[in-house]
Structure formats: structure tokens, C-alpha cells
Amino acid sequence: MARLELHGITKRFGDQVAVQDFDLTVGDGELVSFLGPSGCGKTTTLRITAGFEFPDSGSIVVNGRDITALPANQRGMGMVFQGYALFPNMSAADNIEYGLKVRKQPTQKRRQRVAEMLELFGLSHVAKSYPSQLSGGQQQRTAFARAVAVEPSVLLLDEPLSAVDAKVREELRTEIRRMQLRLGITAILVTHDQAEALSISDRVVVMSQGRIEEVGTPSQIYAEPRSEFTASFIGAMNEFRVRIASRSGGLVERDGVQFEATGAADLPDGSDGLLLVRPESLEPVEAGAAPVGPVIRGRVEVQTFLGSQTRLLVREGSDLDTSVHGSRLVAVDVPSAAAGRWPPGAEIAIAIPIRAARVIAVRASDLRSTAAVVTGPQGR
Amino acid sequence: MTAPTPGVAIEAGHEATQAIGAQNGRQAPRSRPGRSLLPALIIVGAFLYYVLPLIATASFALSDGRHFTLAPLTDALGDPAFHDSITLSAGIAVLTTIVSILIVAPTSYLIVLRFRRIRTLMDFVTILPFVIPPIILTLGLRQVYGADSPLGVDLVDSPLLLVAGYFVLSLPFTYRAVDNAMRAIDVVLLTEASESLGAGGLRTFRSVILPGTLLGIISAALLCFTTVMGEFTLASLLGYATFPVFLNNVYASAPREATSLVIVSFMITWAGVLALAVVGRRAGGGTTALRRAA
Numbered sequence A: 001m002a003r004l005e006l007h008g009i010t011k012r013f014g015d016q017v018a019v020q021d022f023d024l025t026v027g028d029g030e031l032v033s034f035l036g037p038s039g040c041g042k043t044t045t046l047r048i049t050a051g052f053e054f055p056d057s058g059s060i061v062v063n064g065r066d067i068t069a070l071p072a073n074q075r076g077m078g079m080v081f082q083g084y085a086l087f088p089n090m091s092a093a094d095n096i097e098y099g100l101k102v103r104k105q106p107t108q109k110r111r112q113r114v115a116e117m118l119e120l121f122g123l124s125h126v127a128k129s130y131p132s133q134l135s136g137g138q139q140q141r142t143a144f145a146r147a148v149a150v151e152p153s154v155l156l157l158d159e160p161l162s163a164v165d166a167k168v169r170e171e172l173r174t175e176i177r178r179m180q181l182r183l184g185i186t187a188i189l190v191t192h193d194q195a196e197a198l199s200i201s202d203r204v205v206v207m208s209q210g211r212i213e214e215v216g217t218p219s220q221i222y223a224e225p226r227s228e229f230t231a232s233f234i235g236a237m238n239e240f241r242v243r244i245a246s247r248s249g250g251l252v253e254r255d256g257v258q259f260e261a262t263g264a265a266d267l268p269d270g271s272d273g274l275l276l277v278r279p280e281s282l283e284p285v286e287a288g289a290a291p292v293g294p295v296i297r298g299r300v301e302v303q304t305f306l307g308s309q310t311r312l313l314v315r316e317g318s319d320l321d322t323s324v325h326g327s328r329l330v331a332v333d334v335p336s337a338a339a340g341r342w343p344p345g346a347e348i349a350i351a352i353p354i355r356a357a358r359v360i361a362v363r364a365s366d367l368r369s370t371a372a373v374v375t376g377p378q379g380r
Numbered sequence B: 001m002t003a004p005t006p007g008v009a010i011e012a013g014h015e016a017t018q019a020i021g022a023q024n025g026r027q028a029p030r031s032r033p034g035r036s037l038l039p040a041l042i043i044v045g046a047f048l049y050y051v052l053p054l055i056a057t058a059s060f061a062l063s064d065g066r067h068f069t070l071a072p073l074t075d076a077l078g079d080p081a082f083h084d085s086i087t088l089s090a091g092i093a094v095l096t097t098i099v100s101i102l103i104v105a106p107t108s109y110l111i112v113l114r115f116r117r118i119r120t121l122m123d124f125v126t127i128l129p130f131v132i133p134p135i136i137l138t139l140g141l142r143q144v145y146g147a148d149s150p151l152g153v154d155l156v157d158s159p160l161l162l163v164a165g166y167f168v169l170s171l172p173f174t175y176r177a178v179d180n181a182m183r184a185i186d187v188v189l190l191t192e193a194s195e196s197l198g199a200g201g202l203r204t205f206r207s208v209i210l211p212g213t214l215l216g217i218i219s220a221a222l223l224c225f226t227t228v229m230g231e232f233t234l235a236s237l238l239g240y241a242t243f244p245v246f247l248n249n250v251y252a253s254a255p256r257e258a259t260s261l262v263i264v265s266f267m268i269t270w271a272g273v274l275a276l277a278v279v280g281r282r283a284g285g286g287t288t289a290l291r292r293a294a
Helices: A040-050 A092-102 A109-120 A136-148 A166-182 A194-200 A218-223 A228-233 A336-341 B004-061 B071-078 B080-113 B118-133 B133-144 B161-170 B171-184 B187-196 B201-230 B234-239 B243-253 B254-292
Strands: A004-012 A015-025 A031-035 A056-063 A078-080 A156-159 A186-190 A203-208 A211-216 A237-246 A251-254 A257-260 A272-277 A293-303 A309-317 A327-335 A346-349 A359-361 A372-375
Touching: A004 A040, A004 A166, A004 B161, A004 B254, A015 A040, A031 A040, A040 A156, A040 A203, A078 A136, A078 B187, A092 A109, A092 A136, A109 A136, A136 A166, A166 B080, A186 A194, A194 B234, A203 A218, A203 A228, A211 A218, A211 A228, A228 A237, A228 A272, A237 B243, A251 A272, A293 A327, A293 A336, A309 A336, A309 A346, A309 B080, A327 A336, A327 A346, B071 B080, B071 B254, B080 B118, B080 B161, B080 B187, B080 B201, B080 B243, B118 B171, B133 B161, B133 B234, B161 B171, B161 B201, B161 B234, B171 B201, B187 B201, B201 B243, B201 B254, B234 B243, B243 B254
Parallel strands: A031 A186, A031 A203, A078 A156, A156 A186
Antiparallel strands: A004 A015, A004 A056, A203 A211, A237 A251, A237 A272, A237 A372, A251 A257, A272 A359, A293 A309, A293 A346, A309 A327
16 A cells, blocks of 8 residues: 655657656556557556666655665565566465465464465465466466465556456456555556546556556546547547637537637647547437527448447538548437438438547647548547 | 158168267277277387397396306406406596587587677588598597697697587587477577676676476486497597497407397496486486476
């Protein structure tokens, strides 16, 4: 149990900047996820925290104590590795006992702690089994038990579920969260799986190209992303290019239509903005209804069944509009029960509800030729 | 149009069936013995190739020219020079094996863990003894450790010089065997796991890496031991009466005795192989046996 502070961590490998100016404070008992695509520096940051890599600059502080120069074996942290890294020559119980032996705890105390861990993680019946005899889930739990048996100050989880099948994964991630809360342990979870990060973290650190893009609670990250990267990396997101029409009035303009959008007040008049709307926030316009705000018209191209919802990919524009740049794909989620009303090829009108639309600044590097881009994986 | 078609079909079908039958008939009897005969021939051939010289050697050694006798063997075994040479050889072999393992295992571990960049260089260096003739090695050893040693140590009269030479000579075998074992387990990951649990380098090596690579280390030890036991050139050139040198000397005066000792040396080697294999199975088998049981 501890408070972990990372101050201005920077790490280069040759010419490559792996991590740059990484600042983060993880509170006592908090679970923070590092989320980002591969190569974004999340694993390097974790390894620096663990002591397997040393930063070029910056410091690591645990409970007020600077541990930047300490080697991994003196940091008192626990780690669950991507491939578990269980010792193949030791049984599950011996694996769990290893850290206690290293700490020279008396035999009686060790046995008690091992039994406690086996019990807690439901491993008592496989205590004497070797890693090769355990199922993926059992191996994962053994690795977890081994890491927490020594009561580490901070628990580091390096993509702990990437080696488990999809079905077991969801179950195990809930279990990780349950155990972390129960033990009250400070933890960092590195993952490229947004569902994993959003579902079990107190806070999520979204990373890209060695930098922190954004830090926030899962609902903030999902509902109110502050950067285009976050918006496009987390979930499916419709992005529309708009112009800030009136900063004071909070108005943006698209295709000659002006409407209110959250966040417009933060951007200068006349500047370009990106209007972000989740597919589930868009609504098909019922015939005869007169929606407030902008309406997108087009034809349904594809239907994707997602369970209770069905996602329609709509190509915006009329049939006369042959320009490639003018054609825009918009994703909209409708209840699956109603999806039959919009088969592929059907015409559809979609309203952008005023409150669901947020606008953020466009970075020069983010300018794209297409006006609307559907990004991110199909499902969430 | 309709009438002939079925007939043709039937005929064609019949022919096809016959063809298949014929093919089967031809293939089945030919292929089966053909397939099982060749391996059998190879095995028998190999067996004769290995065993015939042994039988010839034994029949030459254990005979007085006409009748079977154990006299050459008992004579040879009773020779005090035999005892001296076999003791010297075994002593040097054991010492070389211990030194080799103590140097090679940690070196190989550290190269995989920390000095990956020099791995290729090590691969190259460790096979050099294959390329460099022992005579060069001998001259080199004499130069460096002899009377005119630039290091100021004269080791020519000490068997330690042989240990140093044999360490180099057996390096291709020992390093390769241990290095292969290191590659077989994820050394870096296991080391990090051990360190994350608070263990230092020595503890990690002893508790995690060594058990994980034990079979490789045992085979390295075995290869080193047998290489040293049978090495002639270096010992002869440096003037040591090791077992192979003794055998060579005896052969000139008493070929039957020498030959009977060859049989003995074969048996010693086999016993060594067997002993190490048993130890290896017991050491590495704890987990393997359990895994099999499940």
C-alpha cells in the first residue's frame, strides 16, 4: 500500500524517445491503467517503475522515498508478467512461496501465507501442480498470488490477460479488480485493451508516442475525450469537421447550419474544430419529425450486429455527389429490434443531438481530407 | 444415344475398379516390406558397424593367439603405470569438468541476460578449438605458461596446465550445450520475475536458472569429461602420462594388453554416461515425472 509518484520520466533507446516527460501520481489503493497502442511507451514506463529499465531523467518516489536508483529486487514491488513467468521447476505453492523465502521469513509464517494465498485465489487443489499442468487462468492466478504474497508496495500488471482466451479474460479482469480492492493495493495495469482499462480502473492514462495524451476516470475518457487521439482510440467515434461560429454563443457551423456544441466556448472564433459524437448518441429521425440541430442524410451501406444494438454505417450525401472527398461514413447505433427499418441501401436521416456533441480543437497534424471519419474498433 | 451410355459407364467403372484393385494389389505387398525392411537393414548395418570392431578388439585382446585368456587384461590392470595414468586422467577430467561448468554456466547466463551483443562473438570464439590444431594450442600454452612465460608463471610441470588446455578444447561442447539450455528457457523473463520478488543475481541463478538448465549443464559436464578422458595430442605433446598416452606407449610393447585396456576404457565411458544420465533423470525428472503422471 503506497502512494507512487512518477516525475518527469524520460527514456530514450538510441534515437527513439520511448517515454517523454511522464508525470503521474497514483494514490494509495488506486488502480491506474496505462492504455495505448503498441510502442506508445506504456510498457517502458512500467518497466522503469519496476526497476528493469532506468530513466534518462526524472524520478520515481514511493511514499515520499526516492527509489529511482534502486535495483528491481530492492523496490519491494510486485509484478505480474505478460507470459506469467512462473518458475517451471516449482509447483504453484513453491512459486508463491519464493518471494517469502527470499525475504527469509520463518517457515511457519511462510506456510501460513502460502496457504492463505492458495485459498484466496482458489488454487488449493492445484498447490502441488507445476505451471505446465495448470490452465491459463490458474497460471494467471498463481502469478497474481505470487506477486501479492510478499505484500508489495505497488503491484505492476503487464498485460496480465493477453495470454488468456477471450472468454476467461473478462472473468479474470473482474477478479483482478476484486482482489485489488480487497487487498487495498496500489496498482498499475498496462494494457492495449480499452475494454480492460475502462472496466476495472480508477483512472486511465491514455498514451501515444511516449507521451501522456490524457488522464481521467474511465467515464471521462469515454464520454469527454479531450484529444482527438483519445477520441479515436477509445471506442467508435464519429468525427465531423466544424468551424467555431460564435465562441460566446457556444455555436459551431457545419455545412451552413449553426448549432450549439459543448466545448465551443474554449476555442477561438473562426477556428477549425472536430465535433465528436459516439454512434450510440446519434438518432435516426422519424418521418415527419422536425429535429433541433443538424441532420445528416445518406444511405445505409452496412449493418453490423452488436447484440442489443445494431450499428449502421451510413454514407452521407446524395447519389449525385460522386466526389470521393465528399462522401462521408457515419456510424449510428439503433436498437437491433428496429434495425430492420434501415436495410442496406435504405435512405436515412440522422440527427446530432445537441447535448451529445462536443467540439475539440483540430491539431495541424490531425487535418484530414475527409470531413467525417469513423475510427476505432467496431465494438466496445 | 441413351442406350450405350450406361454400358459405357459400367465398363468404364469396371475398368476403374480393376485399375484401383491392380494398383492396390501392386502397392500393398511391395510397399510394406519395402518400408520396414530398409530401417531394419540400417539398424542391423549400424549395429554391425559399431559392434564388429568391438568384438574384433575384444577377441584380439583376450587371447594368447590361439585360446581365450584374461591374462592380457589382468596384466594390464596390474600395471602400476596403468593406475597412475588412469588416476591422472580421471583427476584432470573431473577438475576440468568442474572448472568448465563453473565458468561456462554463469558466463552463458550473463551473456544471454546482459551482454547479448557479444553473443555472436562468443559463438565464434567457442568453436575456435575445432579450427585450431591442438599442436598450435600446445605451443601457445607453452609460450604463455612455460619457462619463458610473460606472466611469470611456469605451469608446464603442473597438471593445471592440462586443465587450462582441456577447458579450451572442450569449450565447443560445453558452451554449446549450456547455451542451448539457456535459449530453451526464457532466461530474461524468469530473471526479471525472480528479481521482482526481491531475489539477487546469485539467488536467481541458483534457484531458477540452474534447475531450469540442469539437463543442458549435465550433458555439458558429460561431454567435457569424455573429451578429456580420451584426449591424446595435448597430453602427449606436453609430456603427461595420461591414460591415452599410456595406452599408446603400451601398444608398442604389448598390443594385447593395450587393446584389452581399450575395452576397459569403453566400459568406463559407458558407466560415466549411464551415471550422469541417471542423475540427470533424477534431477530434472522430478517435474517431468509428475507432468507425465498428470
